[in-house]
Amino acid sequence: MGHDLVIVANRLPVDRAERPDGTSEWRPSPGGLVTAIEPVMRAENGVWLGWPGGTEQDLEPFEVDGLDLHPMSMTAEEIEGHYEGFSNGTLWPLYHDLVAKPEFHREWWDSYVAVNRRFADQAAELANEGALVWVQDYQMQLVPQMLRELRPDLRIGFYLHIPFPPAELFQQLPWRRQLLEGLLGADLVGFQLPGGAANFVRLVRQRVGHKTHRDLVYLPDGRTVRAAAFPISIDTQGFEELAQTPEVTARTKEIRSALGDPRKIFLGIDRLDYTKGIYARLRAYAELLADDHFDVEDAVFVQVAVPSREQVEEYQRLRDETDRLVGRINGDHGKIGRPAISYLHSSYPREEMAALYRAADIMVVTPYRDGMNLVAKEYVASQYDDAGALVLSEFAGAADELRQAWLVNPYDINGMKSALLEAYQADEKDLVKRMKAMRKTVKKHDVAAWADSFMTALADVRDHRKTVRPSRSRSDG
Numbered sequence: 001m002g003h004d005l006v007i008v009a010n011r012l013p014v015d016r017a018e019r020p021d022g023t024s025e026w027r028p029s030p031g032g033l034v035t036a037i038e039p040v041m042r043a044e045n046g047v048w049l050g051w052p053g054g055t056e057q058d059l060e061p062f063e064v065d066g067l068d069l070h071p072m073s074m075t076a077e078e079i080e081g082h083y084e085g086f087s088n089g090t091l092w093p094l095y096h097d098l099v100a101k102p103e104f105h106r107e108w109w110d111s112y113v114a115v116n117r118r119f120a121d122q123a124a125e126l127a128n129e130g131a132l133v134w135v136q137d138y139q140m141q142l143v144p145q146m147l148r149e150l151r152p153d154l155r156i157g158f159y160l161h162i163p164f165p166p167a168e169l170f171q172q173l174p175w176r177r178q179l180l181e182g183l184l185g186a187d188l189v190g191f192q193l194p195g196g197a198a199n200f201v202r203l204v205r206q207r208v209g210h211k212t213h214r215d216l217v218y219l220p221d222g223r224t225v226r227a228a229a230f231p232i233s234i235d236t237q238g239f240e241e242l243a244q245t246p247e248v249t250a251r252t253k254e255i256r257s258a259l260g261d262p263r264k265i266f267l268g269i270d271r272l273d274y275t276k277g278i279y280a281r282l283r284a285y286a287e288l289l290a291d292d293h294f295d296v297e298d299a300v301f302v303q304v305a306v307p308s309r310e311q312v313e314e315y316q317r318l319r320d321e322t323d324r325l326v327g328r329i330n331g332d333h334g335k336i337g338r339p340a341i342s343y344l345h346s347s348y349p350r351e352e353m354a355a356l357y358r359a360a361d362i363m364v365v366t367p368y369r370d371g372m373n374l375v376a377k378e379y380v381a382s383q384y385d386d387a388g389a390l391v392l393s394e395f396a397g398a399a400d401e402l403r404q405a406w407l408v409n410p411y412d413i414n415g416m417k418s419a420l421l422e423a424y425q426a427d428e429k430d431l432v433k434r435m436k437a438m439r440k441t442v443k444k445h446d447v448a449a450w451a452d453s454f455m456t457a458l459a460d461v462r463d464h465r466k467t468v469r470p471s472r473s474r475s476d477g
C-alpha cells in the first residue's frame, strides 16, 4: 500500500543507538521538524524517506514509535560526493554568504544528481495517486522536478531550511539553472524569510526567463509555482514544560553550582560550524575580561560546540582554531577552578539542553548567517519566569521576529562587546519587558503553526491553478 503523505529529507529523524548488550536500536532524534510533522504524518498515513546515516546497504522499511520510515542507503562515495561534497562543501557556504569558500567539483555535482534521482524514484513509488510530497532542504533541490516528471499527479512542496542567497552569489554556481529548475518542480517553494523567496523569484525571471508576478512564477506548461516565506519555529509548549520539570530544575541548580555560582552565566550552544560566529563572540567576551568590565569570579561563558560534519576539512580547521582560542583565553584570564570559558565539545540530551538554557542569564547567538536559529527560540521558550537576556545576530532569521533581543552585527567586535555588556548590566525591569514580548512571539508562532501554514498554502496553490488560470493548464496532467 502507498502513502498519502511522503516526507523526503536527507536524514531520517532517527539515530542508531547501541544497547548495553551490544545490539543496536533506532531512537528518534530530537528535533522540531519531526515534532511538527509527526501529527500530520499520523493523520495522513505518512512515510518519511531519508538516509539513516552510515553505509549499511539494503535496509528494510521500519517503524519507530508508530511512524513509517523508509531508509535510503548511501555508499561511501555518495556520502563523500553528495553529502560532504556538494551539499556541505559547495551549497552550504555559498548559501551562507560565502562565510567559507565554496568548492565546485563536477564529480560532486554528478553525485548530487544521482542521489536526488534515487530519492525521487523512491518517493514516486511510495506515493499514492494525488498524494502530497514534502521535500526538505538544500540536499534535495532537484527532487521536485525529477518527481514531477515521474508523477505529475502529485502535490509537491519544498522547504529550504537555510538562507537562499542573492543572485550575485547564486550566479557563481555552474549548475545554477538546473537547481532553479529542480525547485520549480514544486507547487510551493518555502523559505525562512521573504528575502529568500524574493531572491529566488528574481533569479527565476533572470536566469530561466519565466514570467513572474510578486510571489508567483508562471511556467510555460500552465503550472503556477508560489515562492513564499514560512519562518520555522519550535515546539514552544514542549520546551516550556520540559524546562519546568523537577529534574531540569534540579539539574539547573547543579550546573550553576558546578560553575561556582557566578553572578552571571553567558551561554552559547551551536553546532561547531563556521557560520555560527563562535570565534568572534568568544573574542568579544575575552576583550570584556581584558578591559576589566568584570572578571572570572563574576561571570563565566559556557560554550557548547556540538560536533558536526567532522569529515569535512573546513570543519576540522574550525575545531582546531576554536580549541586554540579557548586555550589562550583561559590561559590569559582563568584562575584555578575558574575558567573564563567552559568549553564543551559534545552533544547532550534535550533535558541537559533545557537545564543549560535555564542556567544561563545571557544567551549569545551570533551567526554570520543563519536560516532561522532555533536555539534562540528554545532559550526564550525555556524562560517561563521571564528572566534572562538574548544577544542575537541581525543575520539570523530569528532576528526578524525576536526584535526585543540585543541585536548585534557579528562582524563588529566592539558592537558585540557593548551588547554583551549591556545585557550583563541590564536591570530586571528591562529584561522582563523584553523577554515577555519575545515569549509572546514564540508562543504564537510555534512549529505547529508553521507546518499548518505551509500545508494550507500548498493546498491553495493548486486551487489557484485550477480556478484562476484554467486556460493555461493545457499540458497539465
Ligand code: GDG
Residues within 6 Å of the ligand: 030, 031, 032, 161, 162, 232, 270, 271, 306, 346, 347, 348, 349, 350, 353, 370, 371, 372, 373, 374, 375, 376, 378
Ligand atoms: C538548520 C539551519 C534553522 C543542537 N545541539 C544539540 C541539540 N541541538 C538542537 C537544538 C536545535 C537544533 O539542534 C539546532 O537548530 P539551529 O536552528 O540552531 O541550527 P542548525 O542545526 O544549523 O539548523 C537553521 C534550522 O535548520 C531549522 O530550519 O533554524 O538556521 O541552519 O533544535 O536544540 N539537541 C540535542 N542535543 C544537542 O547536543 N538534544
